[in-house]
Amino acid sequence: MAQVVGESRIEPTGPAQYAAFLAGAHPEPERIDASTCTLALPLPGDVGIVTSTLSYVLVGPDGVGHIVDPGWDSDDNMARLRGALEEWGIDRVGTVVATHLHPDHLGMVERVRRELGARSVLSRLEWDAVQASVFTRDADRTLEEWGVPAERRAEMRGDYEDPLAGWAGPDELVRDGDVLDLGRPVRVVLTPGHSQGGITLVDETRRRILTGDHVMPHRNPGLGLGYVGDADPVADYYESAERLLEWDGFEVLPGHGYRFGRLGLRVRQHIGHHLRRSRQVAEVHARTPSATIWETAARLHWTAGFVSLRHYYLYSALAQTAMHLAFVRDAERSERWLVDPTY
Numbered sequence: 578m579a580q581v582v583g584e585s586r587i588e589p590t591g592p593a594q595y596a597a598f599l600a601g602a603h604p605e606p607e608r609i610d611a612s613t614c615t616l617a618l619p620l621p622g623d624v625g626i627v628t629s630t631l632s633y634v635l636v637g638p639d640g641v642g643h644i645v646d647p648g649w650d651s652d653d654n655m656a657r658l659r660g661a662l663e664e665w666g667i668d669r670v671g672t673v674v675a676t677h678l679h680p681d682h683l684g685m686v687e688r689v690r691r692e693l694g695a696r697s698v699l700s701r702l703e704w705d706a707v708q709a710s711v712f713t714r715d716a717d718r719t720l721e722e723w724g725v726p727a728e729r730r731a732e733m734r735g736d737y738e739d740p741l742a743g744w745a746g747p748d749e750l751v752r753d754g755d756v757l758d759l760g761r762p763v764r765v766v767l768t769p770g771h772s773q774g775g776i777t778l779v780d781e782t783r784r785r786i787l788t789g790d791h792v793m794p795h796r797n798p799g800l801g802l803g804y805v806g807d808a809d810p811v812a813d814y815y816e817s818a819e820r821l822l823e824w825d826g827f828e829v830l831p832g833h834g835y836r837f838g839r840l841g842l843r844v845r846q847h848i849g850h851h852l853r854r855s856r857q858v859a860e861v862h863a864r865t866p867s868a869t870i871w872e873t874a875a876r877l878h879w880t881a882g883f884v885s886l887r888h889y890y891l892y893s894a895l896a897q898t899a900m901h902l903a904f905v906r907d908a909e910r911s912e913r914w915l916v917d918p919t920y
Contacts, residue, residue, distance in 0.1 A: 585846075587794055588838040590828050591615075595835045598795070603629050604835075606661040612636050612760065612783060615830070616661045618648030620681050627796075627833050630681045632658070633787060634667065635780070637760025642667040644695065645674045645759075645778060645787055646832055650684035655692070658685070672759055674698040676789030677775035678707050678803050682832060687745055698757065700767065701750040702774025709805045723895050724869025733892040751776065768821070770814025772803040779824060786827045791818065792843055795834040797850045799893060801900045811855060811904035815914055818844050849920040851901075858901040859915060874898040 589595035594615070597604035606616035614636065617629040630648040637643070642662060648654050662670070673695040675683040683699070690697045699707075720730045751757065753767035757778070764779040768791045778787040790798050801810030825841030837843070854877070861868060861876045868876070874894055875883050886894050904911050914920075 585842075586839075587843050589794070589835050590838050591836040598835045601628075606657075606664060608665055609836075610783075613780075613785065613830075614642075614661070614665050614667075615836075616657065618654045618657060618685075620649050621651075627681070629833070631830070631832055631834070633830055634662070634665070635759045635761070635763070636665075636667060637671075639760075640667065641669045641671045641760065643672040643674070643759035644670060644689060646676055646682040646789065647673055647685040647689050649681050650688055654685060655688055658689070670695040672696050672698060672757070674757070674759070674778070675703075676778070676787065676791075676832065677772040678703045679772065679790070682789060686747075690748070696749060697747045698749045698751055699747040700765075700774040700776045701752055702767070702769070703772060703776075703803075704747060704750055704774070706773045706803050706805055707746075722870075723899065724871040725895065726871070729891070732888050766820070768817040769808075770800055770810050770817055771798045772801075773805065773808060773810070773813075777821065779827070784827045785830055786821070786824050786840065787830045788821075789832045792821065792829060792840065792847060793831045793834050794829070794837045794843065797847055800851065800897060809900075809904055809907060809910060811851065811900050812907070812910040812914070814851060815848055818848055845920060852914060852917075852920050854897065855901045855904055855911070856915060858898060859905045859911075862902060862905055870895055870899045870902065873902060 591607065593607060594604040603617040603619060606614065608614045612635065614634040616632055618632050619629045620627065630646055632648050633645040634642045635645065647658060670689065670693040673686050673689040675686050686697050689695050717730065720733060751765045753765060755765040757763045757765060761780065761782045764781065766777045766779055768775050768777045771790045775789055775791055777789065777791055780786065800814050804810050821844055822841050827840055829837050829840050829843070857877050858873060861873050877883070877898065879886065879894060
């Protein structure tokens with residue numbers, strides 16, 4: 578069982594990167610040490626409050642680079658990546674890995690594979706989700722089932738488009754516990770919740786952990802973004818996030834924000850944040866078991882207020898409410914978490 582710590586702040590470990598974050602700027606490419614480099618690859622201006630993806634290059638003793646999360650696919654980002662590799666003296670790329678299927682992480686994998694000759698790697702479960710066309714839904718039916726008023730449905734239909742259509746697929750599929758050669762042995766840890774087959778990469782040699790969007794320093798990860806079937810992303814997240822406590826003390830290299838320490842503290846903060854939502858949903862459901870997803874979401878606390886939510890943010894709030902309600906109804910998985918005083 579996790580233990581609560583008194584100090585509530587995590588510890589930034591890259592001063593220049595953290596300063597850029599505070600200034601709202603993209604950090605400059607940085608060689609952390611001889612074996613690890615990082616650069617920020619910008620996202621399109623209209624995707625939301627996250628403005629860039631942190632990409633990492635692990636460098637082996639032979640000088641070959643291995644890229645983790647090459648970011649959003651664009652000519653500018655490819656030019657930035659090439660420029661950084663040249664600056665660091667890396668003229669060969671052996672592997673490109675995506676921690677999960679979202680286009681701000683997976684988007685440029687195929688281009689890196691094609692143009693730089695890298696072998697592409699993705700989780701087997703994540704590839705299954707891509708093949709199942711996870712972003713294609715019967716939007717009108719889902720929104721109707723959620724109880725969304727007819728006049729509010731049109732603004733959310735665009736969120737069902739598939740940004741990965743036509744992707745050729747990875748060269749290698751990995752599972753939990755596999756070890757990749759990324760210039761040194763790096764362990765694959767399956768961490769579902771944010772997406773169904775997301776992975777975290779553990780570099781025990783350098784005591785670093787690459788968490789993608791599963792653990793971030795500045796915001797809580799969304800859940801279930803790329804799930805298919807009847808899986809439970811809320812329970813998946815709680816269980817897989819807690820599993821990462823094994824590597825508390827490692828430096829965290831996240832997909833967004835900045836590098837930081839105190840992984841265990843941040844994991845507990847993330848779990849606590851989502852559990853507050855689960856417990857709110859449980860209270861509403863207990864009082865009004867017949868409430869629709871729309872009615873339930875309207876009774877919850879949202880930072881900007883439910884009435885202020887629009888477009889993607891409204892859809893996301895409803896989707897999160899639906900996931901938490903499904904979790905609450907599954908007593909076998911939810912009972913321990915809802916009463917756990919640790920979080």
